[in-house]
Amino acid sequence: MNVGAWIARFVAVEGDGPRRALWAEALGAGPAPEAAAVLDALVRQAALRDVGAGLALRALADLEGMARRVGPGRMADLLAAARDRDLDAALLVLEHPGRPRRGEELGPPPDPAVEAHTLGHRKTAARGPRSPLLERLLTDPDPRVVRELLRNPRLREAEVLGLTSRRPCPEAVFWHLARAPRWIARPAVQRAVIRNPYAPPRLALVLLVPQPDPFLTEVANDEGLHPAVRDGALRILGWRRRA
Missing domain, CATH: 1.25.60 (MgtE N-terminal fold)
Structure with a gap:
């Protein structure tokens, strides 16, 4: 399925919950290189301000939840496929850039x-x-x-x-x-x-x-x-x- 068809499916459903289920299907099924290519194309469309692609990408914001849903092994396969094919937009989402500043170190005084x-x-x-x-x-x-x-x-x-x-x-x-x-x-x-x-x-x-x-x-x-x-x-x- 090409990226246009995937975007149409994301637009056709209501709410982030059903869209997360579609992401699990898009990322979890079929050969990893094909799934990584779909992700790459969709992220690029969202970067070009495509409204449907933006709706889809917003449902992927909970990357921790999606990794649990499709499994860490599958996420690793997608990352490897994106690196092999230099899919920069997919890598933006799939690579783990490290932790943010630690929010627990100096919290506000207790209320x-x-x-x-x-x-x-x-x-x-x-x-x-x-x-x-x-x-x-x-x-x-x-x-x-x-x-x-x-x-x-x-x-x-x-x-x-x-x-x-x-x-x-x-x-x-x-x-x-x-x-x-x-x-x-x-x-x-x-x-x-x-x-x-x-x-x-x-x-x-x-x-x-x-x-x-x-x-x-x-x-x-x-x-x-x-x-x-x-x-x-x-x-x-x-x-x-x-x-």
Whole structure:
């Protein structure tokens, strides 16, 4: 199946969950070189601001979950195939560029009003109506509380942006965000993740692909970001110039 047919299938389904299932099919079935080639072509289309390809790529943001779904052996086969064929766009997604800054080293001082409650109580409050405690939970250091916050329909974009911009911030928080379709679809949230040096570089790279040229140039010049993220911005700009 060619990349156009795959994009049509991704557009035809609703929601990131069904699109993740399609990714598992695209990456997990058939010869690894063919699957890597589909991934490469789709990433390049997303880099050219193809709307359907962008929808598909957003569903791949949770690379950790996809690796568990198709299996580490299959991911290794896809990576080897992409390297053998010099599929630069597939490599942008498949290669592991290392860890971000460690968000656990120097966290914010504990909030006594939050620490007075058990984990179970904080998780329940994170799912509940707006309250002074819910607002203070936006700084909770436990990613399990953040996961519940991101599922709360009462949460506002400004609050998610504040959460996403936390420095330092545990890596797990960003992966929970990648699994929150309501929020990871928003350009402002994507850019806040990309700008945060504590975000996993693999997630930042996927989110970089459809971003506009001025933002990519800004990222490429930001010395505070992971070298792989800065290099990724330059690679995407290069694909666009050669398209």
